[in-house]
Amino acid sequence: MRIVVAKPGLDGHDRGAKVIARALRDGGHEVIYTGLRRTPAEIVRIVMDEDAAAVGLSTLSGAHAILIPRLCGGLREAGMTDVVVFAGGIIPEEDRPALFEEGVRAIFGPGTTTSEILDFLKTLDERAEAGEAIGVGEDPGWHWE
Amino acid sequence: MSETDELLIAAKNGDRRALSKLLTCLEEGEESPVPAGSGDSIGVTGPPGVGKSTLIGRMVDIWLARGESVAVLAVDPSSPRSGGALLGDRMRMMSADSSDSFFVRSLATRNHPGGLMDCLSPMVDCLAECGWSRILIETVGAGQAEIRVVAFAERILLVDGPDRGDVIQAEKAGIIELADLIAINKSDLPNAARAADSIRSALSVGELERNPEVLLVSAHDGSGIEQLVDAIDAVETTTGRERLRIRERLISAWDSTLLGADSFDEVMAALETGSMTLSEAVESIRKG
Numbered sequence: 368m369r370i371v372v373a374k375p376g377l378d379g380h381d382r383g384a385k386v387i388a389r390a391l392r393d394g395g396h397e398v399i400y401t402g403l404r405r406t407p408a409e410i411v412r413i414v415m416d417e418d419a420a421a422v423g424l425s426t427l428s429g430a431h432a433i434l435i436p437r438l439c440g441g442l443r444e445a446g447m448t449d450v451v452v453f454a455g456g457i458i459p460e461e462d463r464p465a466l467f468e469e470g471v472r473a474i475f476g477p478g479t480t481t482s483e484i485l486d487f488l489k490t491l492d493e494r495a496e497a498g499e500a501i502g503v504g505e506d507p508g509w510h511w512e
Numbered sequence: 513m514s515e516t517d518e519l520l521i522a523a524k525n526g527d528r529r530a531l532s533k534l535l536t537c538l539e540e541g542e543e544s545p546v547p548a549g550s551g552d553s554i555g556v557t558g559p560p561g562v563g564k565s566t567l568i569g570r571m572v573d574i575w576l577a578r579g580e581s582v583a584v585l586a587v588d589p590s591s592p593r594s595g596g597a598l599l600g601d602r603m604r605m606m607s608a609d610s611s612d613s614f615f616v617r618s619l620a621t622r623n624h625p626g627g628l629m630d631c632l633s634p635m636v637d638c639l640a641e642c643g644w645s646r647i648l649i650e651t652v653g654a655g656q657a658e659i660r661v662v663a664f665a666e667r668i669l670l671v672d673g674p675d676r677g678d679v680i681q682a683e684k685a686g687i688i689e690l691a692d693l694i695a696i697n698k699s700d701l702p703n704a705a706r707a708a709d710s711i712r713s714a715l716s717v718g719e720l721e722r723n724p725e726v727l728l729v730s731a732h733d734g735s736g737i738e739q740l741v742d743a744i745d746a747v748e749t750t751t752g753r754e755r756l757r758i759r760e761r762l763i764s765a766w767d768s769t770l771l772g773a774d775s776f777d778e779v780m781a782a783l784e785t786g787s788m789t790l791s792e793a794v795e796s797i798r799k800g
């Protein structure tokens with residue numbers, strides 16, 4: 368799968384994003400890492416140019432509450448409703464329902480194992496095969512637990 | 513009308529997503545909707561860390577300021593173990609990244625340099641057809657695999673650094689013979705001029721009909737970049753270099769045919785058990 372790993376927001380730490388990027392590569396995926404401090408509009412553009420099937424966001428700063436919905440909206444506006452959005456980092460439990468409602472399909476907290484993320488991606492393939500919703504513009508009923 | 517024809521029409525009308533989808537179709541091996549060989553590209557290569565990406569970012573800024581549009585095909589190796597790839601080159605081309613006239617597509621080699629053979633040139637053709645005036649093929653590193661990739665470009669820019677090790681690496685890989693133009697980056701650092709001299713003198717003992725120009729540039733302070741951009745337009749390749757490139761392309765095609773042969777796995781198994789010799793294996797694959 369082609370996956371964009373992005374680091375939105377202003378904080379300057381991308382160790383987490385790089386760890387995820389490497390883990391996905393080792394799992395056989397083609398990963399496009401965007402570098403630090405990307406705006407949602409820039410990330411939408413990168414996902415489009417790279418024709419990526421999924422975008423993983425790494426956030427630490429608490430900016431997720433604004434930036435992730437903005438990215439989801441941007442993808443839908445650009446017609447990329449089939450792109451999968453997932454997130455990793457520190458996202459408090461109480462913020463999660465709103466993000467799932469936006470079409471985010473998984474939120475991985477600190478300490479998530481690589482194999483769990485790879486399992487999630489495998490599940491996406493299976494769901495897509497079965498014609499079930501996974502994209503950011505499709506029915507948000509399902510998300511990874 | 514085929515899917516690629518439809519995507520091409522939409523892409524020519526400025527639909528960026530259609531362009532991106534079209535490139536995916538080509539990468540997956542679909543036939544190009546554009547006549548082969550209509551596009552023109554510049555290959556950019558050089559040892560890791562010499563500043564290719566930063567330098568390309570600078571050149572892109574100049575081209576954009578001059579009203580051109582730039583598309584970059586950034587090629588990274590796939591991991592031989594997992595088949596996955598980390599395609600991270602974008603991060604350094606920040607300044608240009610949000611312009612409508614700038615497009616970057618990352619490509620993984622999928623473990624064999626020949627693997628890109630069938631799609632790289634069609635991608636260049638389609639980008640040109642859609643109006644992109646500059647098309648770059650960039651690779652990380654300067655090993656044999658990278659040379660095979662840039663050999664698909666019409667002209668080659670070699671970027672080297674001020675360290676002796678960088679120059680030796682480029683020499684070893686045989687990329688200097690293929691380059692139409694050589695930029696020594698990091699001219700803000702002390703040894704750059706000496707590196708340029710050592711490359712010039714290495715070239716002067718060669719038997720090249722027309723030696724490539726060696727320019728000093730700094731992607732950091734911007735010096736020499738305008739001259740480099742102008743030199744790219746003025747550059748003329750030579751029949752000797754053209755022949756070397758064609759040779760690399762032929763080898764890529766050969767590799768790709770070999771790796772894609774129906775009997776490849778069978779022959780591998782026979783080699784492993786020792787029931788076939790190497791020359792019998794080659795013979796068997798050639799017969800199909």
Ligand SMILES: Nc1nc2c(ncn2[C@@H]2O[C@H](COP(=O)(O)OP(=O)(O)OP(=O)(O)O)[C@@H](O)[C@H]2O)c(=O)[nH]1
Binds near residue numbers: 558601730
């Ligand atoms: N002093 C100096 N440093 C530079 C210059 N250009 C780039 N660098 C630095 O060199 C390092 C490598 O630059 P990149 O652009 O990533 O190099 P690259 O050749 O694309 O590297 P790979 O992607 O590993 O092949 C970075 O730390 C840059 O900041 C320059 O003109 N002068």
